Amino acid sequence: MTGWHASDDVVARYSDGSLPETDAWSLEKHLEGCGTCAARVSRAAREGAAGVVLAEVRDAVLAAVVESAPSPAAVPIAPPVLGVPTAPPVAAASRRPRAVGGRLGRILWAAGPALRGAWAGAVALVAVGALALAYGGGFDGTRPLLLAVAPLVPVAGVALSYGRHADPLHEIVATSPSGGLRLVLMRTAAVLAVSVPLLTVAGLLLPATDPRLPQAPAAAAWLLPGLALTLATLALSGYVGCRTASTVIGGGWLLALAAPLLTAPDPGLTARLARQLSLYFTGASPQWGWAAASALCALLLAARRSAYDRLETM
Incomplete structure (x- = not known):
């Protein structure tokens, strides 16, 4: 039960089919939790022009069900065995095996492009490319470069996992009971489940930085910053949409890295990048700062959860 109820005009227009589709989807989702409006x-539907048709359809369905129902005499009953209690007959429908892959199909649908599209392959390509650049190309700055890109990967995954561009049926899915913030979080979790292991393992497999250069942060140092940027993207999506939020957060991260690099007097881009990443990632203070930012964004998500019910449906 909710505190908001549909107006009489909305109910009447929905009943006669003149309500716009997006408003009708929103009303249908409201009806699932509001018995009064339902x-x-x-x-209104029974009293309108469609009431006669609905009554005829209902009567026809009930008649078909009654005619197709087997009589008690038609159900075979095994003869009782002495000393063994007789079990009631099991309906045929209950013995039907479940469709193979049904649960897996629902998981893949909920995960979105993070598991059923080309995005996972792109993340794997980034990880393999970093290893090839380090071992095949002999580039000493591979680890700082990977750590600089890693926090952006889940941000890009959020932009590619939710919205009209990601799902042809997005408007219907977003206004269903499984839509809204729940679907956004499920697809974000799938994005993190793909990107975090691949990029972390790639960072662990990279060779150590040249001792003459500043040491880059540890391979897992990007996890909290990546989580904070991802949650910030989700929080901002409630205001401007997923793609715009991803662009703003990703651009802000690149600007935070590039501005000090362009103004630093030290020669060597790799050394400056490693030093800048150490400033952002290494130590208790930066990590606690990223953790606090993550908690703040999570609280903002919870406070504005209703804003995601119609996210990118217009």
């Missing part, structure tokens, strides 16, 4: 819509 009863009003049902009464």
Whole structure:
């Protein structure tokens, strides 16, 4: 039950089919949790022009069910065995095996492009490319470069996992009971489940930085910053949409890295990048700062959860 109820005009327009599709989807989702409005819509439909047709359809369905139902005499019953209690007959429908892959299909649908599209392959390509650049190309700055890119990967994954551009049925899915913030979080979790292991393992496999250069942060030092940037993207998405939020957060991160690099007097881009990443990632103070930012963004998500019910549906 909710504190908001549909107006009589909305109920009437929905019943006669003149309500716009997006408003109708929003009302249908509201009806699933509001018995009062559902009863009003049902009464309006029965009293309108469609009431006669609905009554005829209902009677036809009930008649078909009654005719197709087997009589008690038609159900075979095994003869009782002495000393063994007789079990009631099991309906045929209950013995039907479940469709193979049904649960897996629902998981893949909920995960979005993070598991069923080309995005996972792109993340794997980034990890393999970093290893090839380090071992095949002999580039000493591979680890700082990977750590600089790693926090952006889940941000890009969020932009590619939710919205009209990611799902042809997005408007219907977003207004369903499984839509809204729940679907956004499920697809974000799938993005993190793909990107975090691949990029962390790639960072661990990279060779050590040249001793003459500043040491880059540890391979897992980007995890909290990556989580904070991802949650910041989700929090901002409630205001401007996923793609715009990803662009703003990703651009802000690149600017925070590039501005000090361009103004630093030290020669060598790799050394400056490693030093800048150490400033952002290494030590208790930066990591606690990223953790606090993550918690703040999570609280903002919870406070504005209703804003995601119609996210990118217009």
